[in-house]
Structures are given as C-alpha cells and as structure tokens.
Amino acid sequence: MTPSAISIKGLTKKYNNRFAVDGIDLEIGYGEIFAILGPNGAGKTTTVEILEGYRKQDSGEVRVLGEDPGHLGDKTYSWRERIGIVLQSSGDAADLSVREVVHHFAKYYSKAKDPESVIAQTGLSEKADDKIRNLSGGQRRRLDVALGIIGSPELLFLDEPTTGFDPEARRAFWDLIRTLRDEGTTILLTTHYLDEAEALADRVAVISAGKIIEVSSPEKLGGRHMAQARITWLEGGKQHERFTSTPTADVAIISTRVGGEIPELQVIRPSLEDVYLKMIGEAP
Amino acid sequence: MLLFIFGSIFKNTIAPGVTFSQYFVAGMIASGVVNSGFQQLAISIPMERDFGTLKRLRGTPMSPASYFIGKAILVTALTVIQIALLMGFGAALFGLSMPTSPEKWFRFLWLIIIGSACTTALGIAFSTVPKSGRGASAIVSPLVIILQFFSGVFFVFTQLPKWMQDFASIFPLKWLTQGMRSVFLPDSFMQQEVAKSWEVGKTAIILLVWTIIGIVFSIKKFKWANS
Numbered sequence: 001m002t003p004s005a006i007s008i009k010g011l012t013k014k015y016n017n018r019f020a021v022d023g024i025d026l027e028i029g030y031g032e033i034f035a036i037l038g039p040n041g042a043g044k045t046t047t048v049e050i051l052e053g054y055r056k057q058d059s060g061e062v063r064v065l066g067e068d069p070g071h072l073g074d075k076t077y078s079w080r081e082r083i084g085i086v087l088q089s090s091g092d093a094a095d096l097s098v099r100e101v102v103h104h105f106a107k108y109y110s111k112a113k114d115p116e117s118v119i120a121q122t123g124l125s126e127k128a129d130d131k132i133r134n135l136s137g138g139q140r141r142r143l144d145v146a147l148g149i150i151g152s153p154e155l156l157f158l159d160e161p162t163t164g165f166d167p168e169a170r171r172a173f174w175d176l177i178r179t180l181r182d183e184g185t186t187i188l189l190t191t192h193y194l195d196e197a198e199a200l201a202d203r204v205a206v207i208s209a210g211k212i213i214e215v216s217s218p219e220k221l222g223g224r225h226m227a228q229a230r231i232t233w234l235e236g237g238k239q240h241e242r243f244t245s246t247p248t249a250d251v252a253i254i255s256t257r258v259g260g261e262i263p264e265l266q267v268i269r270p271s272l273e274d275v276y277l278k279m280i281g282e283a284p
Numbered sequence: 285m286l287l288f289i290f291g292s293i294f295k296n297t298i299a300p301g302v303t304f305s306q307y308f309v310a311g312m313i314a315s316g317v318v319n320s321g322f323q324q325l326a327i328s329i330p331m332e333r334d335f336g337t338l339k340r341l342r343g344t345p346m347s348p349a350s351y352f353i354g355k356a357i358l359v360t361a362l363t364v365i366q367i368a369l370l371m372g373f374g375a376a377l378f379g380l381s382m383p384t385s386p387e388k389w390f391r392f393l394w395l396i397i398i399g400s401a402c403t404t405a406l407g408i409a410f411s412t413v414p415k416s417g418r419g420a421s422a423i424v425s426p427l428v429i430i431l432q433f434f435s436g437v438f439f440v441f442t443q444l445p446k447w448m449q450d451f452a453s454i455f456p457l458k459w460l461t462q463g464m465r466s467v468f469l470p471d472s473f474m475q476q477e478v479a480k481s482w483e484v485g486k487t488a489i490i491l492l493v494w495t496i497i498g499i500v501f502s503i504k505k506f507k508w509a510n511s
C-alpha cells in the first residue's frame with residue numbers, strides 16, 4: 001500500500017470539556033487536492049492546526065509526511081522544510097515590498113524556489129516593488145500563497161483561501177492551485193465554498209460537530225450521482241413535485257398526459273449544496 | 285524631547301559641581317536602554333503576534349533562536365543610536381562630561397551590554413502578558429513612566445520618600461540609573477547616593493539576576509500565536 005501524505009486515526013481534541021474534534025480517521029494521498037468542507041465550529045481549523053503542528057492532539061495517531069507534527073523532536077526543522085502553510089496575515093511588514101518579503105522568506109529554506117519565479121507564478125510581478133500596505137486583499141492572499149510555496153513544499157495547507165475574493169479572482173486562484181498540484185504538490189484545503197470544493201478537490205471530507213460525515217469525490221458525495229432527481233411542473237392550476245430515479249421516462253409520461261409542452265417544467269438534480277446541507281443537518 | 289524639556293528647566297546645582305541637568309541626562313541614558321529594550325519589545329512582539337507574523341515564522345524552518353538573536357541585534361542598534369544622541373546633546377547643551385577614566389568607560393560599556401541584555405530578556409518575557417498589540421501599548425508605556433518616576437530619572441533619587449526608594453530598588457532601572465551616574469558624574473557625588481557609594485558590584489548582580497529571570501520566564505511562557 002502506498003504511504004499516505006497524511007494519515008489520521010482516532011484523532012480527538014477537547015477544549016473546555018467539549019470535543020472540538022471527536023474521533024476522526026482520514027487518509028490523504030500524495031499528489032491529491034483534498035478539501036475539508038464544514039460549517040464554522042465543526043472542527044476543520046482545529047484539525048488542520050494539529051496537522052500543521054500548531055496544536056497537539058489529545059489522542060489518536062497523526063502522521064504528516066511520515067512524522068507526528070505534535071512530537072517532532074529533532075525532526076522539527078527538516079519536517080517544516082517540507083510543508084508550506086498559507087496563513088492569513090494582515091498588517092505585518094507593511095512597509096516592505098513584495099519582492100523583499102519573498103526573498104527574505106526564501107532564506108529560511110534550504111531548497112527554496114527561485115523567488116522571482118514564485119512572484120511571477122502568483123501573479124504578483126506587476127506589484128513586486130510595491131509596499132505590502134498598498135496591496136489589495138486579493139493580492140495580499142497571493143502573497144500569502146507565495147510565502148507558503150517559496151520553500152518548495154511537498155504538502156501545502158490552505159485555510160479558506162479565497163474568502164472575500166470576487167469570482168474572477170477566485171478562478172485565477174484555482175488555476176494557480178491546479179498548477180501546483182500538477183507540479184506534484186499535495187494540497188489540503190479547508191473551505192466553506194461548495195463551488196470551490198467542486199472545482200478543485202479530487203476528494204472531499206464533510207466535517208460537522210467534530211466528526212467526519214463522509215469522504216468521497218465531489219460528484220459522488222452523498223450518493224449524489226445516483227440520487228433521485230426532482231421534477232416540478234404546473235398541472236391543473238397547481239404546482240406538482242415528484243422525486244424519481246428515472247426523470248426522462250417520467251417527463252415523457254407527464255408530457256403525454258398534458259398533451260405536449262409541460263408548463264414550468266423543471267428537472268433538478270441535487271446540487272453539492274443540497275447534499276452538503278442535508279449532511280450537516282441544516283436542510284429542512 | 286523629555287531631555288530638552290527637563291534639562292532646560294532644572295538647571296540648579298544639586299551638589300558641588302553637579303547640576304540637575306547632568307543628573308537627569310545620566311538617568312535618561314539609562315532610560316534609553318529600557319526604552320530600546322523593554323518598552324520596544326514588550327509592545328512590538330504582541331503586535332507581531334496579532335499580525336500573525338510569529339505564527340508564520342513558527343511554520344518555517346527558522347529556529348526560534350534566530351528570531352531572538354535578531355531582536356537582540358535590533359535592540360543593540362537602537363540602544364547605541366539613542367545613547368549616542370543623548371550623550372551628544374547632553375554634552376553640547378547640558379554640560380554632561382564624558383567618563384573620565386578608562387575604568388569608567390569600561391563600566392559604561394558593560395552597563396550598556398548587561399543593561400540591554402536585561403531589558404531585552406524582560407521585554408520578551410513581558411510580551412507574553414498582553415493579550416493584544418493595542419493592550420500592550422496601553423500597559424507598557426505607563427508602566428515604564430511610573431518606573432522612571434520611582435527610579436530617580438525625573439527627580440533626584442535620594443529626595444524621594446524612603447518607601448518609594450525601597451520599592452524602586454527591587455527593579456533594575458534604579459540600579460541602571462545609578463550606574464550611569466557613576467560613569468558620568470564626578471565621584472564626589474557618591475556621597476549623595478543612598479549608600480554613600482556607587483554600589484557598582486551590587487548593580488551588576490541585580491541586573492544579571494533580572495536578566496536570568498527574564499530568560500527563564502520567556503522560555504517557559506513565550507507564545508507564537510494567540511489561542
């Protein structure tokens with residue numbers, strides 16, 4: 001069996017006598033983009049911070065790139081060389097230029113990428129000599145990504161990376177992430193944007209109240225691809241609704257019955273959002 | 285700023301051959317060390333924590349030692365500049381005389397070095413206390429000013445009430461200011477000090493003890509991120 005980039009077994013973490021993480025098992029393979037999807041307070045951030053080495057688990061076995069991030073010992077620095085963390089930061093180093101900061105962080109790593117190519121790759125070439133205080137929010141995030149990838153990490157952690165982005169910036173960002181994956185980086189991302197999970201992730205884990213509800217590819221999540229479709233239409237002055245696994249046949253039957261065009265016909269497959277909301281228990 | 289204001293106001297002679305201005309400049313030089321070390325770090329480190337800078341550095345292969353060495357170098361540079369300015373203006377405008385013997389210059393040097401180490405260690409230790417950068421500014425600046433009042437920077441120490449003197453003697457600033465006076469003021473002034481001597485040895489020990497306290501506290505308590 002090929003080793004996993006990240007392997008979690010029975011992870012728990014308590015705060016104030018409440019389980020923030022309540023028994024999680026997860027295996028994430030090398031080279032995949034894996035998304036953790038869940039509402040605020042579900043335990044995504046706690047889990048990821050444990051994986052990043054910022055917190056220690058209460059119980060359970062955690063292996064990231066083969067090491068336990070909570071107990072690295074003398075492997076601390078060699079492990080940190082291999083991971084990249086994209087953090088949100090505001091306001092710091094406001095008077096330094098983009099170029100200065102990226103070059104500076106490159107020096108922390110023994111296998112750094114060329115800072116100029118990282119600046120280009122994150123779309124910051126035009127802004128490279130601007131002071132950080134003058135960057136827009138989206139540009140600041142790109143800089144956060146640049147600092148996360150400057151060390152040529154094998155594994156990249158992204159925590160809610162496109163919060164606050166406009167749609168165009170979003171898509172450009174997704175392209176960047178896909179490029180990184182194509183270069184062989186394993187990527188773990190947390191998000192509450194369903195379209196982001198759908199666009200980027202090879203596999204998604206839905207987390208709620210500290211537990212994993214399901215892990216699968218976005219298309220198959222919640223049995224979505226096999227779930228029933230919902231047909232709605234107007235007949236006899238009333239709105240009708242029907243759930244069916246054979247929408248085409250059913251539409252044909254209704255059409256024959258009403259003699260041609262079916263008024264206000266809609267055939268709806270469950271969206272990722274429908275599936276997701278149902279899973280985390282918020283659907284009506 | 286304070287130097288100009290106070291130095292210009294209080295020009296009276298407080299002992300044969302010594303004006304208050306000179307007393308004050310010596311005290312300000314000691315304060316300069318506290319300002320560049322303790323005050324600077326106790327405010328800027330919580331701010332860096334707020335910004336997420338520390339958390340980011342923690343995720344890189346940078347060793348914590350590098351961070352603190354970097355801070356120590358920063359403090360040294362700031363201290364040297366501050367002291368040079370204070371000495372320059374002090375000599376030019378307020379009659380501060382330079383240390384009169386190699387022994388005094390040597391004492392000046394180690395006072396700066398140990399004083400800086402002490403305030404740096406205490407600054408890093410104290411940075412663990414404020415919950416935010418803004419909280420830090422609100423706590424630290426008044427704290428330093430109050431300490432300066434107690435420690436004989438703005439008033440001649442021996443003129444302060446005894447309870448204040450005893451309280452101030454627990455903390456390093458009183459000793460640092462006394463040390464600076466021993467460097468810049470004539471030895472005849474010794475008679476005016478509390479113990480009728482400069483107490484140089486005791487000064488060194490107290491500064492070293494506080495440095496160690498600062499280091500131990502920092503190692504145990506330093507936080508890279510607000511929880």
